[in-house]
Amino acid sequence: MFFIDTIDVPGLGNRGYLAGGARTAVVVDPPRDIDRVLDAAARRGVRIAHVVETHVHNDYVTGGLELARLTGAAYHVPAGARVSYARIPVADGDRTDLDTGLVLRAVATPGHTPHHTAYILEEAGTPVAAFTGGSLLIGTVGRPDLVEPRLTEDLARAQHASAHRLADGLPDSAAVLPTHGFGSFCSSGPGAAGAGGSTIGAERRGNSALRQDADTFVAGLLASLGDIPAYYVHMGPLNARGPAPADLTPPAVADADEIAARLAEGEWVVDLRGRVAYAAGHVAGTVNVEADGQLATQLAWLVPWGRPVTLLAETPGQLAEAQRELVRVGIDRPAAAATGEVGDWLRDGETAGSFPRATFAGLADALAAAADGDGGGLVVVVDVRRGAERAEQGWIAGSAPVPLHELRSRLAEIPPGTVWVHCAGGLRAAIGASLLAAAGRRVVAVDDAFAAAGAAGLPVTAGAAAGISAASRA
Incomplete structure (x- = not known):
């Protein structure tokens, strides 16, 4: 028997996966905070023997390289991806034995990126699931415009062909398990955001990539592409170089004087509290980005890359969770942080700002x-x-x-x-x-x-x- 556990990353609209049998497992597209993956493997009592990437990601920092290093797992990355670290290059048709009766088969699925690769999980020779990354999503496909503008139309056509290749080669019962498409901006459309899962059969019936001819599909896809978050341009190069391990230790504590000094220097001081509390009273000059509202996407889109960020949170738990979200998009270490309420962050005699x-x-x-x-x-x-x-x-x-x-x-x-x-x-x-x-x-x-x-x-x-x-x- 096999298992598949989802490693959900709701703030980014993504999912990674842990899959395997009784003794060993593979991890597909892990997030950067790999402690969650290690915990999932420990609960299953399995050894992580393989880590695979469907592509060099443009929307988040991968944890794959560090996960493979810590566990001793083989690190599989599509052969066409230009990366600066040692890995096992994956080519179309490659097969990897996972556990008794379980095999992972690579399928070239260009479109989201030129080197994109999906992985088919087979049990006793029968395909049971497809880890589709950014190719065939639930109700839609991954967007083709994140690599190079001149390649967008060609990649859109490749995306149509890749979706059909998956559908034509898999039974209706095979699960479709994408990395993107649950609110991610790597999705070319809203699809079925929040959907629990899908199958090849369901996608045959409802996915436009499988219901339309190539010309119609490509025209609609190109017309639907929206804005690209500003930080995306930094994700691919960072993943290609090889990300450093995530550091989730608490940041230095800032008092009211330091908060004021950082604001005076023009730095970003971000209040993570809910918008109702923030409007009622806040340190003037701060920016409010709710911790529970797609923090990583919203903040990384706004803050100039590499600019120091100080975080103000209600509790240490809220601060720790915010750090976890932000390392996933390359905001590695807050310059400083403070917890409490607005009165704790104001200097003596300073008045809180507010707006209706x-x-x-x-x-x-x-x-x-x-x-x-x-x-x-x-x-x-x-x-x-x-x-x-x-x-x-x-x-x-x-x-x-x-x-x-x-x-x-x-x-x-x-x-x-x-x-x-x-x-x-x-x-x-x-x-x-x-x-x-x-x-x-x-x-x-x-x-x-x-x-x-x-x-x-x-x-x-x-x-x-x-x-x-x-x-x-x-």
């Missing part, structure tokens, strides 16, 4: 009052959703489209007045409001689902998918 929160109904009231001349000044509405979301979900007439990841570089474009910031659900609006407040602007964070905007009487222009849920990948 509101609903879309409150925004409608503010706009109406401003139009009547008794609203206390100009109301500026800034929409920090990404362009593709705005086009799909619709937008408030007169709102300024400034995606969150562009906000700091475009502050000068935002007109005078009180800035009402909104997104799809409130999380990014809070981040945007904190960035604007740190820049000295008067802000109101709209903490509401965008679906409520029309019902509140705001003039909403219908998007391509009017009425869809406001939930999005971020």
